[in-house]
Amino acid sequence: MPDGQSQRLDHAFYARASTRVAPDLIGCDLVRILPDGTRLRGTIVETEAYLGVADKAAHSFGGRRTPRTEPMYAKGGTSYVYFTYGMHYCFNVVCGKPDDPVAVLVRALEPREGIAKMIDHRSTSRRKTPLRDRDLCSGPARLCQALQITPAENALDLISSDVLWIEPRRRSVNKRALMVTPRVGIQSAEEWAPRPLRWLLSTSDHVSRPPASAIATSNPLAANAHA
DNA sequence: ATGACGATTTACT
DNA sequence: GTAAATCGTCATA
Numbered sequence: 001m002p003d004g005q006s007q008r009l010d011h012a013f014y015a016r017a018s019t020r021v022a023p024d025l026i027g028c029d030l031v032r033i034l035p036d037g038t039r040l041r042g043t044i045v046e047t048e049a050y051l052g053v054a055d056k057a058a059h060s061f062g063g064r065r066t067p068r069t070e071p072m073y074a075k076g077g078t079s080y081v082y083f084t085y086g087m088h089y090c091f092n093v094v095c096g097k098p099d100d101p102v103a104v105l106v107r108a109l110e111p112r113e114g115i116a117k118m119i120d121h122r123s124t125s126r127r128k129t130p131l132r133d134r135d136l137c138s139g140p141a142r143l144c145q146a147l148q149i150t151p152a153e154n155a156l157d158l159i160s161s162d163v164l165w166i167e168p169r170r171r172s173v174n175k176r177a178l179m180v181t182p183r184v185g186i187q188s189a190e191e192w193a194p195r196p197l198r199w200l201l202s203t204s205d206h207v208s209r210p211p212a213s214a215i216a217t218s219n220p221l222a223a224n225a226h227a
Numbered sequence: 228a229t230g231a232c233g234a235t236t237t238a239c240t
Numbered sequence: 241g242t243a244a245a246t247c248g249t250c251a252t253a
Binding site: 048050057058059082084085086087088090092105107124127139140141142183184185186188189208 | 232233234235236237
C-alpha cells in the first residue's frame with residue numbers, strides 16, 4: 001500500500017452481485033496515482049450494474065469471452081477498461097466470483113483532489129468555454145480522461161494496485177437522495193433497456209444526466225416553467 | 228477480409 | 241434538439 005493510513009474496499013465488497021455493489025459504490029472515493037506520483041481523487045456519484053450472460057446490454061452477454069471481455073471473467077475487484085466510439089475509454093469494476101462476468105460501470109465522480117491535473121487532462125486546444133468542476137468527471141469517458149485511466153489500467157487488481165483503487169465512504173449517503181433509473185445508451189438491449197440498474201446521487205450536480213425530478217427539486221422555478 | 232456497430236462526447240442549428 | 245468524430249471489436253463469410 002502506498003499509504004498506510006488509507007483504507008480501501010476489499011475483495012468481499014466486490015465479490016457480490018453487481019446490483020449490490022453498484023449502489024454501495026455511491027459515495028466511495030476512486031483514487032488514481034499518476035506516473036509522476038500525483039494523487040487524483042473523486043467521489044463516485046453515478047454507477048450502472050451489468051448482469052452478465054443474461055444481460056443483453058452487457059459485453060459478456062451470451063457468455064461472449066474474447067480478448068476484450070476477458071477481465072470480466074476475473075475475480076471481483078478487477079478493473080475492466082474498454083475502448084468505444086473510436087475515441088473513448090470507460091472504467092468498470094468487475095464483481096462477483098471468477099467466471100461470472102458481471103461488472104459495474106462507474107459513470108460520474110465529484111472531483112475532490114488533483115483538480116488542476118484533471119482540468120489539464122480534460123483540456124483541448126479548440127475548447128471555447130472554460131471547464132467547470134462539473135465538466136471534469138460527469139460521464140464514463142470524461143472521468144477516464146480526467147483520471148488518465150487507459151488500457152494500461154485494464155485488468156488491474158484494485159485490492160492490491162498501487163495506482164488505482166476505491167476507498168470506502170467517509171460519510172453516509174442519504175438514502176432518499178440515492179435514485180435508480182434505466183441505464184444510459186443501451187437502447188438496443190430490448191427488454192433489458194428499461195430495467196432500473198443505474199444508481200445516482202440526485203443531490204449531486206456532477207452526474208452525467210441529472211434526473212428530471214432532481215432538476216425540479218433543486219430549482220423551484222422549474223415546476224412553473226411550462227405554465 | 229469485410230461491414231456494422233457502439234455502456235460517448237462535443238459542437239453546432 | 242441533431243450530427244460528426246473515429247476505430248477496435250465482433251459476427252459473418
